[in-house]
Amino acid sequence: MKLEQAIAAQKPLVQKLLDGVAAIGADPPGITRDAYGRGENEAHDLIRKAGEALGMRASIDASANLSLCLAAENPEAPPIVIGSHLDSIVQGGNFDGAAGVIAGIAAVAALRAAGITPRRDVEVLALRCEEAVWFGLGLIGSRCMLARLPQGALELRHARTGKTLAESIALAGGDPEQLQQGKPLRDPAGIGAYLEIHIEQAPQLIEAGMPVAICLANPGNLRHPFIRITGEDAHTGLPHRFRRDAALAGADFSLCLEKLWLEEEAAGRPMAVTIGRFHTPAERHSLTAVSGEFELSLDLRAYDAAHLVALEAKLQAIVSEVAARRRVTITLGERSSAAPGLMNPPLMAGFAEAATAGGIPVARLHSAGTHDANNFAAAGVKTGMLLVRNQNGSHNPYEAMETDDLMASIAVLTGWLMTVIA
Numbered sequence: 001m002k003l004e005q006a007i008a009a010q011k012p013l014v015q016k017l018l019d020g021v022a023a024i025g026a027d028p029p030g031i032t033r034d035a036y037g038r039g040e041n042e043a044h045d046l047i048r049k050a051g052e053a054l055g056m057r058a059s060i061d062a063s064a065n066l067s068l069c070l071a072a073e074n075p076e077a078p079p080i081v082i083g084s085h086l087d088s089i090v091q092g093g094n095f096d097g098a099a100g101v102i103a104g105i106a107a108v109a110a111l112r113a114a115g116i117t118p119r120r121d122v123e124v125l126a127l128r129c130e131e132a133v134w135f136g137l138g139l140i141g142s143r144c145m146l147a148r149l150p151q152g153a154l155e156l157r158h159a160r161t162g163k164t165l166a167e168s169i170a171l172a173g174g175d176p177e178q179l180q181q182g183k184p185l186r187d188p189a190g191i192g193a194y195l196e197i198h199i200e201q202a203p204q205l206i207e208a209g210m211p212v213a214i215c216l217a218n219p220g221n222l223r224h225p226f227i228r229i230t231g232e233d234a235h236t237g238l239p240h241r242f243r244r245d246a247a248l249a250g251a252d253f254s255l256c257l258e259k260l261w262l263e264e265e266a267a268g269r270p271m272a273v274t275i276g277r278f279h280t281p282a283e284r285h286s287l288t289a290v291s292g293e294f295e296l297s298l299d300l301r302a303y304d305a306a307h308l309v310a311l312e313a314k315l316q317a318i319v320s321e322v323a324a325r326r327r328v329t330i331t332l333g334e335r336s337s338a339a340p341g342l343m344n345p346p347l348m349a350g351f352a353e354a355a356t357a358g359g360i361p362v363a364r365l366h367s368a369g370t371h372d373a374n375n376f377a378a379a380g381v382k383t384g385m386l387l388v389r390n391q392n393g394s395h396n397p398y399e400a401m402e403t404d405d406l407m408a409s410i411a412v413l414t415g416w417l418m419t420v421i422a
């Protein structure tokens, strides 16, 4: 069979697997596949069986990540790894994560149907617990694999079962003691490339009317979860010139950040600002008091490490400016950061060529979300991502990806694979 036909012929398999993981996670109106729990475990079983049916060799690592390997007889180069995750948030959608794993299986099925004998291993990975809701920490499978698990993470507790991450991993067949040693479960230098297909979490492809995008980068972030603004409590009648109103300072601070965001974007430097928590202290606030205290959180993301450094300096300037203008103290408090995931330029060029050859229009976009791909990129693995058009965003029950759009991304992926494995 010609490759093009072999790819198109995988649509029933793709649909069957998408429907299969939907049935496993069914939690109307949404989908819940709990990490290291029944939902994720059953989805792993379904995908393992689909891979084994294609002659792939199944194994799990110490964090219970599932690997399915289409082995070359005499591998001439390190494996090409295609990965994503099968867990979801509580009341999420069906496609965030699962679409990427299923795309990997479909690509291998297409290679087999076309009678291709690969010159190097092609591996599909179902990475564990990508979603941060389960342990308050995301990307756990890829962190474990590449020794990027923060100190103490194995003691974090599962939001539903209350079991520690170490206990949860052991129950899924992993080996927390091996993880305790903090060594990579596999050598990043032994991975030829890491590829991930993921639904787009913003509506840019819907807006552009295109099925697939080559991802340019995943965002890195700077986070301050507990920002505190202190002014002075006062009576509602106090004239403006006497006030040290912490609530208005919080609003001023947030609007300054939004202004910065729009300026940066207008200058061609994409980023995002999210104030997820924004409130006066609930135990004291009232209709008739000027609040002297205000709390908020800040997630600031950008796609370039130097840009993040520059933004942090601008954040400090905004803090000083608002504090002076409003006569308040702004304490940013606890800080965490993550590096952006930069995609490999030759890989992006290869995807573009494969898309052109297949007659598939592709956009070039920054990803809204952080993915397991960030960990592979940070570990020095050549990393590439394709984003698939998807209505209604993600992390909600109304994710809506068309199977045909996923098929288009599988065609680009498989077309590129042919250039490196056939």
Ligand SMILES: [Zn+2]
Residues within 6 Å of the ligand: 085, 096, 097, 130, 198, 371
């Ligand atoms: Zn995801």
